[in-house]
Amino acid sequence: MPRHCQCLPRRRLLGGLLLALALTACGQQDAPQQPAAEATPQPPRIALVMKSLANEFFTNMADGARAHQAANPGSYELIVNGIRNESDLAQQVALVEQMMATGVDAIVIAPADSRGLLPVARRAVAQGIVVVNIDNRFDRELVADMGIDIPFVGPDNREGARKVGEVLAAALAPGDQVAIIGGIPGAFNAQQRQAGFEDAMRSAGIEVVSIQSADWEQARAASVASAILGENPDLKALLCANDSMALGAVAAVRQAGRADQVLVVGFDNISAANTLVQSGEMLATADQYGDQLAVFGIEYALEILATGQAPQDRNTPVDVVVSSAQ
Amino acid sequence: MSRTILPAIRLPWNSLGLVAVLLILVLFFSSQSEYFFSGVTFRTLANQIPTLTVIAVGTTFVLLIAGIDLSVGSVMALCAAVMGVLMTDADWPLFAAIAASLLTGLACGAASGFVSARWAIPSFVVTLGMLEMARGGAYLVTDSQTRYLGAAVGRIGEPLAGLGVSPALLAALAVVALAQFVLVRTVFGRYMIAIGSNEEAARLSGLHTVRWKALVFALAGLLAALGGVFQLGYLQTADPNAGIGLELSAIAAVVIGGTSLSGGRGSVINSFLGVLIIAVMQTGLAQLGISEPGKRIITGAVIVAAVLFDQYREPLARRLSRWRPDAGAEQ
Known part of the structure; x- marks a missing residue:
């Protein structure tokens, strides 16, 4: 009895195969052009x-x-x-x-x-x-x-971040407090940019009060930045390891009503960040000709x-x- | 008489539509890219799917009892992290580390399942909590750093000489076969369908629903851990960010496979076909170099189309199966 039952699915399968073959046949009409290209x-x-x-x-x-x-x-x-x-x-x-x-x-x-x-x-x-x-x-x-x-x-990400850090340091005074928002901790460029920021801050005598990761992401950077701003009423700047995070940081600074007191720098020069740099909401970013x-x-x-x-x-x-x- | 054999022969009927979709996809990509239809492509593809396959099996069971498990991706990352750290920092041997990883997954799943069943909290909420906790645990265990394990775990995920497929794939296929058997041929399988169809009725007829539901979530956790072991073998790296969004891929595969989100109806084999459909899509779209937005739009559309197809498949299969006795009786 069950054997009889199998003839129907088989017929459907056959139909499906025929349909599929018809489809490939259509697809293959382009094929003759190929050999010409392969001649060179x-x-x-x-x-x-x-x-x-x-x-x-x-x-x-x-x-x-x-x-x-x-x-x-x-x-x-x-x-x-x-x-x-x-x-x-x-x-x-x-x-x-x-x-x-x-x-x-x-x-x-x-x-x-x-x-x-x-x-x-x-x-x-x-x-x-x-x-x-x-x-x-x-x-x-x-x-x-x-x-x-x-x-x-x-x-050289470290060198680039150091250059951005130097521009920021010129706008601050020794002893000022800043915080760094880093990328995904395991990533080499995240480590390099953080090291570059730290190099510049150290040689300018500026205090880094907090270093936190926001995984390169804007939304996460906004919440991390808000927390940092809340904890550090005297914070003067946020150094972000990429521009997406800088955008988040700018939003957090704006919400905290401290746009006049806190500078933001980023890295990458994406167009949204470039607009903010032009309008003065961000101080600087690094252009690595992405x-x-x-x-x-x-x-x-x-x-x-x-x-x-x-x-x-x-x-x-x-x-x-x-x-x-x- | 004919009713007892029904579950066994209904299977290929329901799977046929998915096989057709799969064939169409394979033929389509083969016609578009001269590199797609090759042994290398299919071997590569086969060695990429074990993780999603076993996690989709767990998700099938959870959806069968009308639950949902959002935590599988995070639990997988946590279990892989536990295994990775034990092997790198504590020098545990491979099999001990695998056992610890599986136990971690089992514990996570059992915890979500018990809390959800015992206090009748929707599993959506409980596993959402577990998603966060397990991810936090993964960051904590690894110190938020990717652990590189290298060849120590490589033999799980590297293709076997002469066969071209990895031990992980063979194990995943065994899990699929075993789970399908459990679902169709065991009392536990019947219980899952009973709970998913009408939990109250199942409870009133004497089922200890809390215990069975907790067991299903524990199994899903265990399978997530197994997925983590496969992932570790494949990537040779314990990554605390692994498996973000994996629960959605698993749910997509299972739903493509026709398992009902409201419980009581589903098939492990069909979920596996769903996994294959997703994997073929990803491979094919990547080989064609479709842009990222394009890939997402196409993948999303295929998921919806496959489920729509499923709506029509059901009445069609029913009508065909109604003809069967007549066809078989006289001819």
């Missing part, structure tokens, strides 16, 4: 694996890369992917694996974690894929332990692919944007 030697394929593409900083970087590719259509193919939120390690590892599966020649990556992405990066290197590290630097000790070469192309950072990495990857040279780290420029309104 294939340009290298480069995968750009970004952090959160909900963050304007990374969106700009991705757009810069796409514009660069569009300007040099013959020299390489580009595939851009990002993750949902900045700390989604698993998704980024999965993305790298998927890019490896599609057989790319190089992966330019802004890792969500300076250690967590290394195992997969090592596997990519072992497969002969050129891996170039941008934005957030891989943990140097661990890279050395693994015995692999992954070049870092990017700004939209070009991925391009620098891609250019270096192409160079390594073309010449086969041993990869080395490369520094890219950082400048401070200072408010003229104050």
